[in-house]
Amino acid sequence: MTDRLVEANRRYAEAFTDPGMDASPVLHVAVVACMDARLDLHKALGLQLGDCHTIRNAGGVVTDDVIRSLTISQHKLGTRSIVLIHHTGCGLEAITEDFRTELEMEVGQRPSWAVESFRDVDQDVRQSMQRVRTSPFLLHTDDVRGFVFDVRTGLLREVDPA
Numbered sequence: 001m002t003d004r005l006v007e008a009n010r011r012y013a014e015a016f017t018d019p020g021m022d023a024s025p026v027l028h029v030a031v032v033a034c035m036d037a038r039l040d041l042h043k044a045l046g047l048q049l050g051d052c053h054t055i056r057n058a059g060g061v062v063t064d065d066v067i068r069s070l071t072i073s074q075h076k077l078g079t080r081s082i083v084l085i086h087h088t089g090c091g092l093e094a095i096t097e098d099f100r101t102e103l104e105m106e107v108g109q110r111p112s113w114a115v116e117s118f119r120d121v122d123q124d125v126r127q128s129m130q131r132v133r134t135s136p137f138l139l140h141t142d143d144v145r146g147f148v149f150d151v152r153t154g155l156l157r158e159v160d161p162a
């Protein structure tokens, strides 16, 4: 499978011309989103190469490591706005924190991380916004907005932070 990707990269590089940009995102925005394969962030948000930072993990959860990336993004690469995107039909709705125990039974070691499963996607987006807004490490927490992406319609729905 990976060979196919490497082959596709050869074709990509053939058509590629150096855009001559530095590492700072042109739109000064960082997007935190779920890793879900049905969410094509650049297409869904009309983003071009160089426009933004994209930080993705299972659920689009604001973990310590996401805060680490956002902190570097804001302090060192000049981003000011944060967009959080969760989505309908997320895999994290289908599992529970019991997954940690299942893993422990299976491999004999309990993961140190939380599964961060959830039942209510809107509440989960609010939780993420709250974690970003209360982080002492971020320079800009005034422009933080959260959305749910509908994997069936391709539309974003904004979540009221209150």
Ligand SMILES: [Zn+2]
Pocket: 034, 035, 036, 058, 059, 060, 087, 089, 090, 091, 092
């Ligand atoms: Zn997801």
